Amino acid sequence: MSASSRLALFCALVWLSLLVLIAGAVRPATAQDLGPVQALLQDNRQLIEESSRRSIGPAIDALGSSGLDRAPVFLEAWQARSVYQRDADGLFFIGSEADGTNLALDVDTGESVGEITRDGFTQLRPNGGIRSMIGAALVQFQLQDPDPDRRRGALQAIARDAEASHLTALRGSIESEEDPAIRAAKERLERVLTITFDPDETARINAIDGFSGDIGLDVRATLNPLVLTRSEVVPGGEPPATRNVARVLEPGSDSLTIDEAYDQLVAARLAPAMVSTEDIRAALIANISDGSVGEFAVADLDTDEARLAAYQALAAQGIVPSSPTEQEIADALATHTFFESYAERSSAVTDAANATLQSIEFNLIANRSLDFTLDAVSLASIYFLAAIGLAITFGVMGVINMAHGEFIMLGAYTGYVVQLFVPDYTLSIIIALPLAFAITFAAGVAMERLIIRWLYHRPLETLLATFGISIALQQLAKNIFGTQARPFTAPDWLDGAFVLNDVVAISYIRIAIFVLALIFLAIFLFVMNKTRLGLEVRAVTQNPRMAASMGINPDKINMLTFGFGSGIAGIAGIAIGLFGQVTTELGQQYIVQSFMTVVVGGVGNIFGTLAGATMIGGLQKGIEWLNPSNTLAAQTYMILFIILFIQFRPRGIIALRGRAADM
Amino acid sequence: MSTLLEVSGVSVSFDGFKAINNLSFNIGPAELRAIIGPNGAGKTTFMDIVTGKTRPDEGEVLWGEKNQSLLRLSESQIAQTGIGRKFQRPTVFEDQSVEDNLLLALKKNRSPFSVLVFKKAEADTAAIQALAEDIGLSDQLTRKAGELSHGQKQWLEIGMLLAQDPQLLLVDEPAAGMTLAEREHTTTILKDAAKSRAVVVVEHDMEFVRRLECKVTVLHEGAVLAEGSLDHVTKNQDVIDVYLGR
Amino acid sequence: MMERTFLARNPSVLIFIALLALFTLAVTVLSEGLGTGFVSTAMVKTLGMTLCFCLIAIAMDLVWGYCGILSLGHFAFFGLGGYMIGMWLMYARTEDIVIASLAGADLPPTEQEIVDAIGTQIFGVVGSSEFPWVWAFADSLLIQLVLVVAVPGLLALVFGWLAFRSRVTGVYLSILTQAMTLALALYLFQNDSGLRGNNGLSGLQNIPGMADTPQSVLSVWFLWASAVALGLGYMFAAWVVSGKFGSVIRGIRDDEARVRFLGYPVEAYKLFVFTITAVMAGIGGALYYPQAGIINPAEVAPIASIYLAVWVAIGGRGRLYGAVIGAAFVSLLSTWFTGGRVPDVDLGFYTIEWVSWWQVALGVSFVLVTLFAPRGIGGLFDLFINRRTPDRHGADLGPDTGSLREKEAET
Known part of the structure; x- marks a missing residue:
């Protein structure tokens, strides 16, 4: 000094x-x-003027623990750098800018005492460290603030960025808390903070044990750093007693290869570095003279062996360091101990944390499975919605409509156009649903009358002709709406998600799609089994000539059935448009999957379609779960699986047998 | 008498409906047999099982001297072992000439590679000519099969069946839609064929069956109801009940 | 002797070969590289690529028009052929560049250094420098040429075996083949597929070791190569369909069950045709992409194979020259319309820009062809040679309902 x-x-x-x-x-x-706050400030005037992070603590604490109403106001102003000290008498004032003038307010009364002038006042400029200390002191006031929103805000602020000092403040605020929800949140946060900040080991362990099986994110975020390990290496045969050792590693085992172990030694400067091919290259280049390195011609140094030989020659002359031999490496590894240690010193705490994390892991898997199931169900409902129209046109009538995807697209664009005219989202959906049905119904009927009617019993040609329609419709949509995605927005009440806990959540829109899928299943079953139309449809598909002789007009029935199937595609388009984005490729994305759904499920059976959708949805999510980074691969593997699946059940999950199956 | 085909205890059901119910049936080499029965008696399903189109739920189908099971063979393998089938409606390859149709059926190696390098020899042309003679189509060889009359198609199909040179012929309603003269010709062809091989004819037309002068098996609800000469079975009370109703 | 009788029996083959040779010679004489320069190099490439399309169209006609399998996945094989040759082209050319750039280094490069540098060059774009296993033979032209044939053939063999074995037919098979090509496209779109994800392989127009040969000359060579491949493909296909084999596969198309009851292993025939056409498609792709210069996963997207079906249907399936005419006509017309060189049609209230309306017109005309001219453009030839179709009296003809789709039996 x-x-x-x-x-x-x-x-x-x-x-x-x-x-x-x-x-x-x-x-x-x-x-x-002087007012009480000013008095307190004057008591600590020296510390405040000094404004050093090391020494300011007592001053802030004095304010924080004073219990004065105006103390937090001052602290907030201080934190915001709007506290000024009058040079003349050293009194502190809160600056308040209004109408271009900066008024000095009394710290106790909040009344203006005049204007802050540049030469008469000095602004306090607390640095970042001090401001965060002030923030910590403020927390206790916010935790007891009469406004519950501010109390919640304070809790969130603490949870985001906790400090040891918060713990005391938090504990102090629980007693007086009256709102039960906030109280519960406070108590939970107190337990979480106890784990990290409480100096008493037993309290920490109790807190940790208390969270056994709790899958909350906050708990996991608190416990995981506790059990974080880092690899260390020390000379000798034992890890130092001061370390909380997680495990001792044996070089050459699965968890620590020889190379990794030696690299660790090198990094800890306990052994000489290996000479890499890069090093050799650099050393050789550095030692080139007259077109050769030592006795080796540069032109010959185009293999690793030749370079190594040249390097060893240099090393033998002592020009470059020699690489450690295998024996030296083995000796170095044998004389050192490799281990992983916890940053947390107390082994009792890490043991408890590990045990709790294990119990959490179990619950986590259960909850993730639930979440996964919900995901799969919602994906399955989308596939089901997209496929149900096909189940009618393809499954019941045997007509393959490759423009089905474009009908879905048509429905989605209907929703978009309706929203252009009807800004109210709820109302627009109520209008769009029947309108989409009507438009795609009409499109379906037109297509049936103009094209498909002439191609019954020529499925391959139907396929090609409807492909033509698909190409044309897609390009038409591109010409009209452009290639960029169009918004079709869900109303507010469909926003957000139903949150069960930190792991399981499902958005309302997915629930709505699920419900819609159920409704369609019910409608389909009702129409096919309980109405005259359904009876006639079944009659016509089973034996058109016989049906015709019974007075049923097969032309009309075919037309209506096809229209019905297409109309449902339109409504599916609304749902899919709400869920994703409305693009001209929207239909294409679903067409192959939809056909797969119908084929895998078993043609001609709506429950087959349901089973197919469930299987494909579940499968896709399952593969995504195993390989979350890659949804493209998931789709690839799913299609491969389906190709294989058809090997074993060529007629689908729910298969018809006998003559009916020969259709 | 040795048996060529032995069907024993075969049952098959479609969605709960028993199309064939514990059916047993034998036929020897060089035998002509007619199968009759009302609609839905299982006549076509029986043929489907023998030719491998339908797999039975239970039972056994044994073939030839070595009692080979047919249930594990595919349709084409069964056809290659020597079972030929003629369908109810004439199914010839309409887009191809009569000659091509017969050439397709002619007994040869059926594997893709040998067919790819196949060249028609003099003997083949002669064999086709002889067959065409038999079925009365010798002056129609270059015509497309689709242009033939209904009866001519039936004969062409029988001709294709003979070209396969099978040991067992399954013929489904050969006389349907034929004129009287055509029927007589058909009868002659079938009776000739039965001299050297087994022939099973499924037929509705009693007059035609009578003309065949052979043993008759009556099927009803997927099982054998009666067996014997036509006169014998038509006197059987069960058969009368089935045909005339109760 | 055999060849002469075959050609004598099929005069159309001779006519086709003569026309093809005439066309190729004419383009050569008019080309920039070897002739007067009347036809631009870009046009020569377009024509060469069109010949490759004709080759895959013949394959499609064989599998669909003759054997009745509507494959919506043959462009997968086309693309695979392109990827196989593309790997060698890209590797060898990058190797040339790398060796040239390392020539000035202080030490002569080791083999490993060269390979590493090539890897960094090729895979830097997908954030990698390691060679994936699929590139194991990329340095060998011979092996990659074998793979051009082997990989599509093997994929077709395995897929076809699975599909035909389980008796998947008709539209089911079409959808399954479409799923196959979709799966392949999605797989290739991934960055870690080992084939550079959606970047694909590029710079394929530069032939390694021929840096001094201008593109104008190379393009004519490729035109010739494509023409030779097309001519051989046409002769092979004509030979296959003209004999008893052709008779069998047309029988399978018209009535699969009947052929089976004649004792033919139908599945083996289908598999044979499916595989051999996949190989033809692979060869077509291997010739196409060096002319196109780039291949990416979008090339094997399902829509490409659908267009292939469109070409063959418009040209007239069940006749080989129909497939060639369809592929050439529609693909050249598409190039012309989407190239923006066709004058817009001003309707007063709306201007039809062909770039955006061509697809609509194509789709609609496709529907019209399917409905009103199922025999396609090739059907026009029937007017001259008075080819007759049998009258079927409109009856259903199969052993069980629907097994013979009457109209589809037509050629």
Whole structure:
């Protein structure tokens, strides 16, 4: 320590003791003139003026624990760098900018005492460290703020970025909390903070044990750092006793290869580095003279063996460091201990954390499975919705309609156009649903009358002709709506998600699609089994000539059935448009999957379609779960699986046998 | 008498409906047999089982000297072992000439590679000519099969069946839609064929069956109801009940 | 002797070969590289690529028009052929570049250094520098040429075996083949597929070791190569369909069950045709993509194979020259219309820009051809040679309902 700084320290100490003396002496007199906050500030004036992160603590604590109503106001102003000190008497004021003038407000009354002038006042400029200390002190006030929203905000702020000091403040605020929800949140947060910050080991372990099986994100975020390990290496046969050792590693085992172990030694500067091919290259280049390195011609150095030989020749001359031999490496590894240690010193805490994490892991898997099931169900409902129209046109009538995807697209664009005219989202959907049905119904009927009617019993040609329609419709949509995605927005009440816990959540829109799929299943079953139309449809598909002789007009029935199937595609388009984006490729994305759904499920049976959708949806999610980074691969594998599946059940999950199957 | 085909205890059901119910049936080499029965008696299903189109739920189908099971063979393998089938409606390859149709059926190696390098020899032309003679189509060889009359198609199909040179012929309603003269010709062809091989004829037309002068098997609800000469079975009370109703 | 009788029996083959040779010679004489320069190099490439399309169209006609399998996945084989040759082209050319750039280094490069540098060059775009296993033989032209044939053939063999064995037919098979090509496209779209994800393989027009040969000359060579491949493909296909084999596969198309009851192993025939056409498609792709210069997964998207069916249907399936005419006519017309050189049609209230309306017109005309001219453009030839179709009296002809789709028996 230099002489001058020693002198400064001495002066400061003198000043401090003087100040304390003066303060003690004059307080009775000044207390009447100054408000309680100002008085407190004047008591700590020296510390505040100094504004050093090391020493400011007592001043902030004094304010924080004063219990004064105006203390938090001052702290907030201080944190916001709007506290000024009057040079004349050293009093503190809160600056308040209004109408271009900066007024000085009394720290106790909040009344203006005049304008802050540039030469008469000094602004306090707390640095980042001090401001966060002020923030921590403020938390206790916010935790007890009368406004529940501010209390919740404070809890969230603490949870985001907790500090040891919060724990005390939090504990202090629980007693007086009256809102049960906030109280529960506070108690939970208190337990979480206890794990990290409580100095008492038993309290921490109790807190950890208390969270057994709890899948909350906050708990996992708190416990996981506790059991974080890092690899270390020390000379000798034992890890140092000061370390909380997770496990000792044996070089050459699965968890630590020889190379990794030696690299660790090198990194810890406990062994000489291996010479890499890069090093050899660099060393050789550095030692080129007259077109050769030592006795080796440069032109010959085009293999690793030749380069190594040349390098070893250099090393033998002592020009370059030699690479450690295998024996040296083995010796180095044998004389050192490799282990993983916890950053947390207490082994009792890490043991408890590991045990709790294990119990959490079990619950987590259960909950993730539930979440996965919900995901799969919702994907299955989308596939089912997309495929149900096909189940009618392809499954019941045997007509293959490759433009089915474009009918879905048509429905989605209907939704988009309706929203252009009807800004109310709820109302627009109510209008769009029947409108989409009507439009695609009409499109389906038109297509049946103009094209498909002439191609019954020529499925391959139907396929090709409807492909033509598909190509044309897609390009038409591109010409009209452009290639970029169009918005079709769900109403507010469909926004958000149903949250069960931190792991399981399902968005309302997925629930709506699921419900819609169920409704369609019910409608389909009702129409096919309970109505005259359904009876006639079944009659016509089973034996058109016989049906015709019974007075049923097969032309009309075919037309209506095809229209019905197409109309359902339109409504599916609304649902899919709400779920994703409306593009001209929207239909294409679903067409192959939809056909797969119908084929895998078993043609001609709606429950087959349901089973197919469930299987394909579940499968796709399952593959995504195993390989979450790659949804493209998931689709690839799913299609491969379906190709294989058809090997074993060529007629689908729910198969018809006998003559009916020969259709 | 040795048996060529032995069907024993075969049952098959479609969606709960028993099309064939514990059916047993034998036929020897060089025998002509007629199968009759009302609609839905299982006549076509029986043929489907023998030719491998339908797999029975239970039972056994044994073939030839070595009692080979047919249930494990595919349709084409069964056809290659020597079972030929003629369908109810004439199914010839309409887009191809009569000659091509017969050439397709002619007994030769059926594997893709040998067919790919196949070249028609003199003997083949002669064999086709002889067959065409038999079925009365010798002056129609270059015509497309689709242009033939209904009866001519039936004969062409029988001709294709003979070209396969099978040991067992299954013939489904050969006389349907034929004129009287055509029927007589058909009868002659079938009776000739039965001299050297087994022939099973499924037929509705009693007059035609009578003309065949052979043993008759009556099927009803997927099982054998009666067996014997036509006169014998038509006197059987069960058969009368089935045909005339109760 | 055999060849002469075959050609004598099929005069159309001779006519086709003569026309093809005439066309190729004419383009050569008019080309920039070897002739007068009347036909631009880009046009020569377009024509060469069209010949490759004709080759795959013949394959499609063989499998669909003759054997009755509507495959919606043959462009997968086309693309695979392109990828196989593309791997060698890209590797060898990058190797040339790398060796040239490392020539000035202080030390002569080791083989490993060269390979690493090539890897960094090729896979840098997908954030990798390691060679995936599929590139194991990329340095060998011979092996990659074998793979051009082997990979599509093997895929077709395995897929066809699975599909035909389980008796998947008709539209089911079509959808399954479509799923196959979709699966392949999705797989190739991944960055870690080993084939550069959606970047695909590029720079394929530069033939390694021929840096000094200008594109104008190379394009004519490729035109010749494509023409030779097309001519051989046409002769092979004509030979296959003209004999008893052709008789069998047309029988399978018209009535599969009947052929089976004649004792033919139908599945083996289908598999044979499916595989051999996949190989033809692979060869077509291997010639196409060096002319196109780039291949990416979009090339094997399902829509490409659908267009293939469109070409063959418009040209007239069940006749080989129909497939060639359809592929050439529609693909050249598409190039012309989408190239933006066709004048817009001003209707007063709306201007039809062909770039965006061509697809609509194509789709609609496809529907019209299917409905009103199922025999396609090739059907026009029937007017001259008075080819007759049998009258079927409109009856259903199969052993069981629907097994023979009457109209589809027509050629």
